Amino acid sequence: MTLIKSISGIRGTIGGFAGENLTPIDIVKFITAYSLWQKETNPKAKTIVVGRDARPSGKMVENIVVSVFNSLGFDVINIGLATTPTTEFAVINEKADGGIIITASHNPKNWNALKLLNNKGEFLSASEGQRILELAETANAEFAQVDDLGKTTKLRNYENLHIDSILKLKLVNKELIKAADFTVAIDCVNSVGGFAIPKLLKSLGVKNIIELYCTPNGQFPHNPEPLPEHLTEISNLIKEKNADVGFVVDPDVDRLAIICEDGSMFGEEYTLVAVADYVLSKTPGNTVSNLSSTRALRDVSEKYGVEYNSAAVGEVNVVAKMKETNAVIGGEGNGGVIYPESHYGRDALVGIALFLSFLAEKQLKVSELKKTYPNYFISKNKIELTKDINLNNIFEKLLEKYKNNPHHTIDGLKIEFPETKEWVHLRSSNTEPIIRIYCESLNQKNAEALAKKFIEEIKNLM
Secondary structure, eight states, rough: OOOEETTEEEOOOOOOBBBBBBOHHHHHHHHHHHHHHHHHHHHTEEEEEEOSSTTTHHHHHHHHHHHHHHHOOOOOEEEEEOOOHHHHHHHHHHHHHHEEOOOOOTTOOTTEOOOEEOOOOEEEEEHHHHHHHHHHOOOOOOOOOGGGGEEEEEOOOTTHHHHHHHHHHTTTOOOHHHTTTTEEEETTTSSTTHHHHHHHHHHEEEEEEEESSSSOOOOOOSSSSSGGGOOOOHHHHHHHOOOOOEEEOTTTTTOEEEEOOTTOOOOOHHHHHHHHHHHHSSOOOEEEEEETOTTTTHHHHTTTTEEEEEEEHHHHHHHHHHHHTTEEEEETTTTTOOOOTTSBBBOOHHHHHHHHHHHHHHTOHHHHHHHTSSOOEEEEEEEEEOOOOOOOHHHHHHHHHHHOOOOOOOSEEEEEEETTEEEEEEEOOSSSSSSEEEEESSSSHHHHHHHHHHHHHHHHHO
């Protein structure tokens, strides 16, 4: 059983003892700390949006979260079952002071989490998250008197407003999508994508929708992380039903995996690449992805003569770099598309709308579209750490050895090999005692060989 307290939120397993799992006591503790932070940064803060995914513990956690806010004098706009991007949109649309998303993303159903938003519907910065962790351990909250208790307003089906805003985006071509008459298969792992994605597709003019696991009951039929090894059923269904494309989302719908018409994987890394290709063809501007994402986005950016920048891993870091560089599109290689014209958050619904617009315009099969991009391969590995290992010392020695190579130190160590179009990114995990080792090359064999080389070098230094 686990409780993980980080600057990006609180997540853990349901049940067990307080302080070791995500129990009601822990929920009260951290929602209180978030409320105190709200008042500390804005004494007039009053309204918070709360949304949740469909996992079984969601309603229980929602009830506690809303009650704690009310007991501290905050009004709550409770949108109930909603995607993460819909909740982010609601904070902006309702002009709220912040938001809480109750979701453990791709974790198994016995997990849940509190994801914390600011008044822009964005995840908190590292310093803001750290302050909340401090308040959780040190602060003594004063709860509201009976006449000062907050009120709760329930606003259901908020995805309708979110979808309306997507349809108004200039690059979303509803008429072209409708004319293309796509047959689209979807797998929504029995969470909130199960009602949001079909609504979006119908609003875009898609008539032929093949639904797989679209009952929002939180009973995940397979591992909910949208990785190729978990998507065999929809892959077979696409071939069987002659679908034009398949879309798979995680339980809170901020990650988008695309499957080709032949059942092959388009690749989560290439979700952002394809969407960026479309956006840049219409509105040239800078791009951003995190250090562990494919260099294919850089290649596409160079094709349009625009600037590509990398950011530390984590949505908040990507968003910060996007704002700093005025990027028109960005995101992460896990299928996370961030399109500022909509909002600064990973949004699978926006990704689907832009991808279908692009596909309809190109009049290509999805597999044919994939072939227009450089074909890179990533190998992901890890090394267990012991307490006596000085990770910074290891990184310093590697940096000295490869100091003549292009490199980045904003998040661990990334070393590039331009002549072979390869890179390796080494970073410590925020949640486990491990070094993550990501390597990319032009074929899987070379990517794995590069990973093996650095694993041996690290072990020698250890």
